[in-house]
Amino acid sequence: MKKFLTSASVILSSLLVANVAHASRDYINVVGSSTVYPFSTVVAERFGKSTQFKTPKVESTGSGGGLKLFCQGVGVQFPDITNASRRIKPSELQLCAENGVTGVVEVLIGFDGIVIGNSNQAEQMTISLKELFLALGKEVPNPDGTQTLVTNPYQTWNEINPSLPKYKIEVLGPPPTSGTRDAFSELALEGGCKKIDWIADISNQSKAAGKAGDAALSKDLKHKFKSICHSVRDDGAFIEAGENDNLIVQKLNANPNAFGIFGFSFLDQNSDTIQGTKINSFEPSFDNIADGSYPVSRPLYFYVKKDHVGVVPGIEEFLAEFISNKASGQEGYLADKGMIPLSDDLRKQVKADVQSLTPIKL
DSSP, X not given: XXXXXXXXXXXXXXXXXXXXXXXXXXXXXXXXXXXXXXXXXXXXXXXXXXXXXXXXXXXXXXXXXXXXXXXXXXXXXXOSEEEESSOOOHHHHHHHHHTTOOOEEEEEEEEEEEEEEEETXXXXXXXXXXXXXXXXXXXXXOTTSSSOEEEOOOOBHHHHOTTSOOOBOOEEEOOTTOHHHHHIIIIIIXXXXXXXXXXXXXXXXXXXXXHTTOHHHHHHHHHHHHHHHHOBOOSSSEEEOOSOHHHHHHHHHHOTTOEEEEEHHHHXXXXXXXXXXXXXXXXXXXXXXXXXXXXXEEEEEEEEEGGGBXXXXXXXHHHHHHTSHHHHSTTSHHHHTTOBOOOHHHHHHHHHHHHHTOBOOO
């Protein structure tokens, strides 16, 4: 009997602790992408001022770092929402499931372009995706024309193309935990890598092997292709500058010959000091990103923990504010901050999924 009472006491104590934990947080906790951070912060501030709820706490941890925190478990000690400048990976969704986070709701909020830019004090550069890969790839095709790879030999931009500036190749970019880095590797580096026929053939061979039922060969070829096209040089030409885009701008102003990688929205907000490089002859502009002309653009998301809805006050109302016409519509205040809005039809679908809190399935 005493043992039963002791067990009951432990259970009751645990429930009381849980209730106290629930009661101890009366604000929404948001982590994740540094690119989505300014948009999320604006929505949070307006939400706090216009409702009875407290202003959500928004932290910039990077997309990968935010998803890692988000997927650690259910409970107020874990984030309610994580921002991401890329889609959640199957491995991250699996991590969530392993930790009991089974109801993950995906919210597509808009689009952003990835910019390689420099100081307004320097000349504006025009570059192709292929040239960008040749500048930043860890291994690149041998300049002798053979179908072999060599450690990147290029030290200045004009060594790649005589029409490019005679600047030393020096690019400040985000770390591997950043969604901007992931998207830049996939859209810019891989996009340029595919312009080299014999490397593109490796990807085609992988797809052909998959269709022929040779899964092992397909996987090996896919890994080989990705290793070539996504690996960034580590000899000092590419410099990881952390998740702080403001720091990149400071360094670009200090060294006008250097370039930085960041989201279009950040360029838009700092156009008085930095300029975007033209890629494939297209400016990184609102209109060019919206119509798909600018080749390096990506979707922006945030993810919501369904189990926290109704527990942490204000989550449903915060979601409603984020996807409202006044926030993310064509004339919304997030567009004024540089986010490229969804089409009306796509936003209606997103809104329906959010209102029903439909969990994602990859």
